[in-house]
Amino acid sequence: MEILVCVKRVPDTAENEIEINSEGNDIERDDLVYSVNEWDNYAVEEAIQMVDKHGGSVTVVTVGDEESEEVLRREMAMGAENGLLLTDDAFEGSDGRGIAALLKAAVEKGNYDLIMTGAQADEGYAQVGGMLAAMLDYPYASLVNMIEVGDGKLKVGREIEGGNMEVNEIDLPCVLSIQTGINEPRYVGIRGIRKVASVEIPTLGASDLGLDAGSVGEDAARVKRIDYFVPEMGEGAEMLEGSTDEIIDKLIELLKSKGGIK
Amino acid sequence: MAQQISDRRDIDFVLHEQLKVGEFSKHEKYAEFNKKTVDLIVNEARNLAVKEILPTRKEGDREGCKFDKGTVTTPEMFKRPFKLLKEGEWVAMPEDPDWGGQGMPRSVSMAAAEYFNGANYSFMMYAGLTHGAGRLVETFGTDRQKSLFLKNMYTGEWTGTMLLTEPVAGSDVGRLETKAVPQGDGTYKITGQKIFISSGEHDLAENIVHPVLARIEGAPEGTKGISLFLVPKYRVKEDGNLGEFNDVNCVGIEEKMGIHGNATATLSLGDKDNCVGELLGEENKGMRAMFLMMNEARLLVGMQGFATATASYIEAVNYAKERIQGRHLTKMLEKDAPAVPIVQHPDVRRMLMNMKAYVEGIRSLLYYTAWLEDRADTIDDEEEKEKNHGLIDLLIPIAKGYVTDRAFDVCNYGMQVFGGYGYTNEYPQEQLMRDCRITQIYEGTNGIQAMDLMGRKLGMKKGKLVMDLMGEVNATISNAKAQEKVKPHAERLEEALNKLGEAAMHLGKSAMSDKLMEAFGYAYPFMEVCGDVVMAWMLVWRASIAEQALEKAKKKDVPFYEGQIKSAQFFCNTVLPATLGKLNAILATDGAAVEIDEASFIG
Numbered sequence: 001m002e003i004l005v006c007v008k009r010v011p012d013t014a015e016n017e018i019e020i021n022s023e024g025n026d027i028e029r030d031d032l033v034y035s036v037n038e039w040d041n042y043a044v045e046e047a048i049q050m051v052d053k054h055g056g057s058v059t060v061v062t063v064g065d066e067e068s069e070e071v072l073r074r075e076m077a078m079g080a081e082n083g084l085l086l087t088d089d090a091f092e093g094s095d096g097r098g099i100a101a102l103l104k105a106a107v108e109k110g111n112y113d114l115i116m117t118g119a120q121a122d123e124g125y126a127q128v129g130g131m132l133a134a135m136l137d138y139p140y141a142s143l144v145n146m147i148e149v150g151d152g153k154l155k156v157g158r159e160i161e162g163g164n165m166e167v168n169e170i171d172l173p174c175v176l177s178i179q180t181g182i183n184e185p186r187y188v189g190i191r192g193i194r195k196v197a198s199v200e201i202p203t204l205g206a207s208d209l210g211l212d213a214g215s216v217g218e219d220a221a222r223v224k225r226i227d228y229f230v231p232e233m234g235e236g237a238e239m240l241e242g243s244t245d246e247i248i249d250k251l252i253e254l255l256k257s258k259g260g261i262k
Numbered sequence: 263m264a265q266q267i268s269d270r271r272d273i274d275f276v277l278h279e280q281l282k283v284g285e286f287s288k289h290e291k292y293a294e295f296n297k298k299t300v301d302l303i304v305n306e307a308r309n310l311a312v313k314e315i316l317p318t319r320k321e322g323d324r325e326g327c328k329f330d331k332g333t334v335t336t337p338e339m340f341k342r343p344f345k346l347l348k349e350g351e352w353v354a355m356p357e358d359p360d361w362g363g364q365g366m367p368r369s370v371s372m373a374a375a376e377y378f379n380g381a382n383y384s385f386m387m388y389a390g391l392t393h394g395a396g397r398l399v400e401t402f403g404t405d406r407q408k409s410l411f412l413k414n415m416y417t418g419e420w421t422g423t424m425l426l427t428e429p430v431a432g433s434d435v436g437r438l439e440t441k442a443v444p445q446g447d448g449t450y451k452i453t454g455q456k457i458f459i460s461s462g463e464h465d466l467a468e469n470i471v472h473p474v475l476a477r478i479e480g481a482p483e484g485t486k487g488i489s490l491f492l493v494p495k496y497r498v499k500e501d502g503n504l505g506e507f508n509d510v511n512c513v514g515i516e517e518k519m520g521i522h523g524n525a526t527a528t529l530s531l532g533d534k535d536n537c538v539g540e541l542l543g544e545e546n547k548g549m550r551a552m553f554l555m556m557n558e559a560r561l562l563v564g565m566q567g568f569a570t571a572t573a574s575y576i577e578a579v580n581y582a583k584e585r586i587q588g589r590h591l592t593k594m595l596e597k598d599a600p601a602v603p604i605v606q607h608p609d610v611r612r613m614l615m616n617m618k619a620y621v622e623g624i625r626s627l628l629y630y631t632a633w634l635e636d637r638a639d640t641i642d643d644e645e646e647k648e649k650n651h652g653l654i655d656l657l658i659p660i661a662k663g664y665v666t667d668r669a670f671d672v673c674n675y676g677m678q679v680f681g682g683y684g685y686t687n688e689y690p691q692e693q694l695m696r697d698c699r700i701t702q703i704y705e706g707t708n709g710i711q712a713m714d715l716m717g718r719k720l721g722m723k724k725g726k727l728v729m730d731l732m733g734e735v736n737a738t739i740s741n742a743k744a745q746e747k748v749k750p751h752a753e754r755l756e757e758a759l760n761k762l763g764e765a766a767m768h769l770g771k772s773a774m775s776d777k778l779m780e781a782f783g784y785a786y787p788f789m790e791v792c793g794d795v796v797m798a799w800m801l802v803w804r805a806s807i808a809e810q811a812l813e814k815a816k817k818k819d820v821p822f823y824e825g826q827i828k829s830a831q832f833f834c835n836t837v838l839p840a841t842l843g844k845l846n847a848i849l850a851t852d853g854a855a856v857e858i859d860e861a862s863f864i865g
Contacts (some may be wrong), residue, residue, distance in 0.1 A: 033270070035305070074302060188306040189350030190364040197294040241586060
């Protein structure tokens with residue numbers, strides 16, 4: 001099975017103090033520490049496991065600048081066979097539809113049976129997977145946390161309310177957005193890193209993808225971020241301060257006084 | 263979220279800005295290890311350390327190792343990360359890939375080792391000692407021994423130890439009594455008792471390979487009659503499969519102050535006269551083999567001590583920024599002034615500044631010592647190679663003795679910053695301090711390191727090692743003196759360096775005279791001043807890079823680079839004046855400590 005997994009380089013929330021920039025329209029991105037989006041990592045692991053069992057190969061693709069190559073290399077060290085970097089100045093400022101259009105072009109340049117994305121990105125809108133499926137006119141399943149491979153079809157499961165599972169059958173080729181918890185992503189070892197150390201990762205720009213530069217990027221974006229702010233603390237919110245014991249004492253006192261506990 | 267274990271920005275600074283390790287990739291041997299690969303390695307080492315090893319630190323300490331009828335059970339939580347460590351092939355990072363290593367520059371492996379050891383070094387000792395024992399097999403083993411043992415060791419399938427100490431032979435190894443009797447088939451029957459064996463018995467691997475120091479029957483007394491043997495817990499058949507139990511009996515494990523997760527075993531060899539060993543290297547050359555491996559083992563102990571220090575420092579900084587206590591000193595009299603984070607109090611800043619300066623200086627020193635080895639591996643000029651090895655020989659007692667003493671000081675400050683909470687086991691500070699303490703003792707006590715520095719290294723090659731080191735320090739000084747901000751610190755360093763040269767000459771001469779005892783009474787202070795000067799050198803070197811980098815620094819890097827200059831300023835203006843005082847004491851070489859009558863110690 002030929003699998004394409006769409007991955008994204010995102011600010012690592014475990015490593016950064018996220019601050020809003022001086023213009024107030026984005027976070028301060030200068031020198032943030034980045035890593036691969038957590039959901040995407042689960043998707044890559046699932047793809048690798050499927051290929052291990054059923055044969056084929058895994059390709060990881062991302063849209064970004066040159067630095068985004070590091071997440072492709074990381075996922076290749078994990079076990080993905082190929083990487084593909086979609087990069088062009090014309091891609092900057094693309095909205096979700098623009099990103100999906102770029103990925104669609106990349107899908108059409110290959111011969112993939114299955115396209116996977118993470119269910120969402122740390123800073124994203126959980127929209128690209130669905131849009132990509134619609135543009136490709138492929139069937140789509142979201143929030144997938146179980147996959148079984150059948151003949152020309154997959155059985156995919158998702159968790160629904162109350163911890164119940166729903167299982168659907170879906171025709172290939174299709175797009176799946178993968179939920180965390182579907183597997184336990186492997187750690188990357190040194191051998192894997194050494195293996196990809198000198199690999200050249202191909203890059204594709206607008207013309208390589210057969211796209212009109214004006215059809216993607218900031219000018220083509222129909223969703224534009226106009227503000228970015230930290231909500232003001234509403235009335236009634238109170239930050240308890242002091243040592244852990246002091247905070248617990250205050251909390252118990254408050255809960256008692258408001259009737260929360262007797 | 264705050265960083266854990268260590269400061270990634272500072273690790274990157276040492277690797278890429280100070281030592282430029284990516285340049286080793288120009289050499290065929292390290293071609294794979296370009297900057298991108300190095301960054302990926304550090305990322306993944308940190309990932310594994312934070313997610314899988316760090317959670318075992320506290321639990322491993324509480325649970326400890328359990329001894330029952332000859333077997334040792336390690337903390338249950340250790341099993342999974344040990345498996346992951348093997349799977350990721352992190353056990354023998356810099357070794358030959360043909361034997362299961364990963365061929366990485368040693369300087370790069372230091373960064374991974376810092377994260378792993380900082381996460382839980384009592385756990386990492388199982389892998390660390392395996393690596394060291396593997397090096398003995400790789401260096402002194404026959405092809406047969408290598409093919410039977412080495413790959414299994416470097417991949418962590420089997421672990422390794424070092425059996426040196428006996429009840430009557432601690433620092434004085436020459437007194438050891440373990441006996442080896444030739445069997446006529448090339449093997450030896452080994453009998454004796456070995457104590458304080460780190461990772462000596464455990465349940466993490468199916469076999470344990472013990473390099474053992476023993477005396478062949480009839481061999482000379484003292485160190486000249488000591489040979490090195492390979493003694494596995496289970497014998498290894500010629501086809502590589504495990505055979506019968508080799509009569510290596512664990513008779514107990516120590517109850518210790520720290521490193522509870524590591525089993526410190528007493529091993530009794532040949533209780534049933536059925537312990538078989540094979541010679542590793544040549545007869546009676548065991549001590550020589552030991553000495554060859556000592557540099558690496560001592561550098562590892564320096565890393566262990568340092569790893570607790572960097573972890574303690576990170577915890578202390580995070581805590582000091584969050585813990586609200588007391589009004590700002592300038593607003594002490596204002597009743598309504600808010601309480602502030604304790605990082606704003608001058609005495610807390612003094613402690614954090616001390617910790618910062620030592621942690622940074624030590625990180626640079628340890629990575630630099632490993633870098634010297636990488637450099638020697640990648641140059642053809644024999645004289646330059648020899649110079650690099652000489653610098654390593656000279657720096658090792660400092661990288662072990664001075665470093666672990668200062669690492670303990672850092673852990674001590676780390677506890678103090680937490681106040682009473684630091685003394686409780688709710689926070690990691692007390693464990694880090696307990697774990698750190700042994701690094702000042704094992705692998706040659708720090709007193710022995712001082713004697714090694716003064717007695718062996720100082721006079722080696724007629725003082726060439728010291729002259730080479732001074733040459734390196736002077737090169738940094740002359741660069742730094744051309745820079746506006748770093749110049750005054752470089753001048754302080756120069757003053758201390760010159761005086762250190764004077765003290766080295768003085769002690770060298772005194773040791774050759776009837777003042778031998780007095781001179782060695784100052785071996786330890788001499789190691790301290792050497793260490794101080796090396797720290798100042800590293801910090802001035804860093805500050806010099808930082809001053810240049812500031813010209814084009816990105817916004818987020820500005821405080822980092824400015825912090826480098828502050829570290830050098832702090833150390834050169836606060837610590838070096840005391841160093842000069844210590845140097846005066848060394849030059850005066852007062853004899854009280856050696857003259858005093860033993861009867862006068864207790865009245």
